[in-house]
Amino acid sequence: MSPTQYIDPRGPRFAAGITTVVLAVVLITGWWPLLAAQAVVFAAGAFAGLRYSPYSTLYRAxxxxxxxxxxxxxxxxxxxxxxxxxxxxxxxxxxxYATGLTVLGIVATGLALLAAFLNAAFGYCLGCEMYPLVRRFVVRSGENTA
Structure with a gap:
């Protein structure tokens, strides 16, 4: 990967701060459409690329x-x-939340909030720490064992 493709690490931390606020509001209010909107933001960053995430755009601009x-x-x-x-x-x-399994909604949102807060407040990205472990597992499971 060329150095120009690397990112400013402050951008994801900024995004984690906004995400923390959004997820806290969801936990306080139980308003699942806001959580659905946050899912779209996550999808943009994960599948289209961080450059296309609304929070990254806001950070850059x-x-x-x-x-x-x-x-x-x-x-x-x-x-x-x-x-x-x-x-x-x-x-x-x-x-x-949408199907009435409120406890599931609360737990899933709470776990996402914990991860976002750790990144925003302390710069500790749980998903980033999981990445090499998952990648190692995927590579090993794809090796030819014959």
Whole structure:
């Protein structure tokens, strides 16, 4: 991967801050359409690329120009994977709330909120930490054992 394809690590952390607020509002209100909208945001980052996530666009347009250049850059693959994990939890939470399985909605949303908060507050990305483990497992399971 060329250095120009690496991302400013402050962008995903900014997105995690917005996500934390959105998910907290969902937990407080139980308003599942907001969780569904967050699932769409996660899907954009995971499947189209971080560049196409609404929160990344906001970061690049409004926040990044006010900051100096990043001290370092990071591979976008782990944060994209984390967006995919967030998408899965948001979909499960949305289905839970929408079908009356409120406890499922609360648990899934709470877990996503925990992950987003850890990233926003401490720069610790759970999904990013899972990425190499899952990748190693996928590579090993795809090896020819014959």
């Amino acid at each position: 409004v926040v990044a120009p006010r900051l100096g250049p990043p001290a370092d850059r990071e591979d976008p693959a782990p944060p994209r994977f984390a967006q995919g994990v967030g998408f899965a939890f948001a979909v499960v939470g949305t289905v839970g």
